[in-house]
Amino acid sequence: MPYGELDLIREIRRKSLRNSEFVRFGIGDDAAVLRPRKGEDLVITTDFSLEDVHFADFHPPFAAGYRCLARGLSDVAAMGGRPLAAFLSLALSPAWAEDRTKTREFLRGLHVVADQFGVVLAGGDTAGAPGKHTVADIIVVGAVPWGKALLRSGARPGDGIYVTGRLGGAASEFEALLANPEAFRRAKPDGMHPHLFPQPRIAVGLRLLRLASACMDVSDGLSTDLHHLCEASGVGARIHADVVPLAPHSTLDQALHGGEDYELLFTSRRSVPRRISGVEVTKIGIVTEGKKVSLVQNGHERRLRPGGWQHLISQNR
Ligand SMILES: [Mg+2]
Structure with a gap:
């Protein structure tokens, strides 16, 4: 059965309801509320995962979802950051909207790596892709001691x-x-x-x-x-x-x-x-x-x- 937007949001929220010291309010309001500790700078990175560019038919969707967030986390690591929150914007191709298992597997991969590194999925957006390719954009927010980010x-x-x-x-x-x-x-x-x-x-x-x-x-x-x-x-x-x-x-x-x-x-x-x-x-x-x-x-x-x-x-x- 094809996805409606509400179904998709429900699927994303299913494992993302917990908040943290940093994510005061995540998914469910108009915007997330983040609270860094005193004496910290935020590091923020954004990465596209485009079907047929960063992943393709021959990638298990579970791996495509895992890589989507892992690539963003690697940028936070490179800055010496503690990863804290991620935001996912996901536009499903007609094929992915039709086939729930692909989307579900993609999200499962993303949640596995989020859990592995203690990152809260704190928001995002969903849509149908205008073309035939699925598009995911991930934003990862991390924190470093003030003035100490690795450049x-x-x-x-x-x-x-x-x-x-x-x-x-x-x-x-x-x-x-x-x-x-x-x-x-x-x-x-x-x-x-x-x-x-x-x-x-x-x-x-x-x-x-x-x-x-x-x-x-x-x-x-x-x-x-x-x-x-x-x-x-x-x-x-x-x-x-x-x-x-x-x-x-x-x-x-x-x-x-x-x-x-x-x-x-x-x-x-x-x-x-x-x-x-x-x-x-x-x-x-x-x-x-x-x-x-x-x-x-x-x-x-x-x-x-x-x-x-x-x-x-x-x-x-
Ligand atoms: Mg990099």
């Missing part, structure tokens, strides 16, 4: 360059998914599925408040994101190919340019532990003077061009 602009020559976890896994899993979607129908958010269920590094980001000089998440690929960070900081970088941590089954090319790993890329002039909150941390290079971003491989240093994703799915079609 891209704080890297200085001599700082070490670090990444969390392993890179290239999202790109290699995406290829495997394209080749055989059936094999991923029952995939779970168990930390083994970097493309379908990326794990936002919230706990690491909180620890980096005291350690990092600059930070961002690796969403567009290391090569591209490192350029973003260097540009914002007015510095260059030299990284070493043989220490870039590769995810299982992935290549150096996927690790450098694949994108969507949602790990953290940060710089620090302090001594950085090799594990933070259970996540491995690898030093991959050093911040340099000037603007050049380079890769040392087999003893040769060459310019590392930004080769990251534009749009993973459209690019691969």
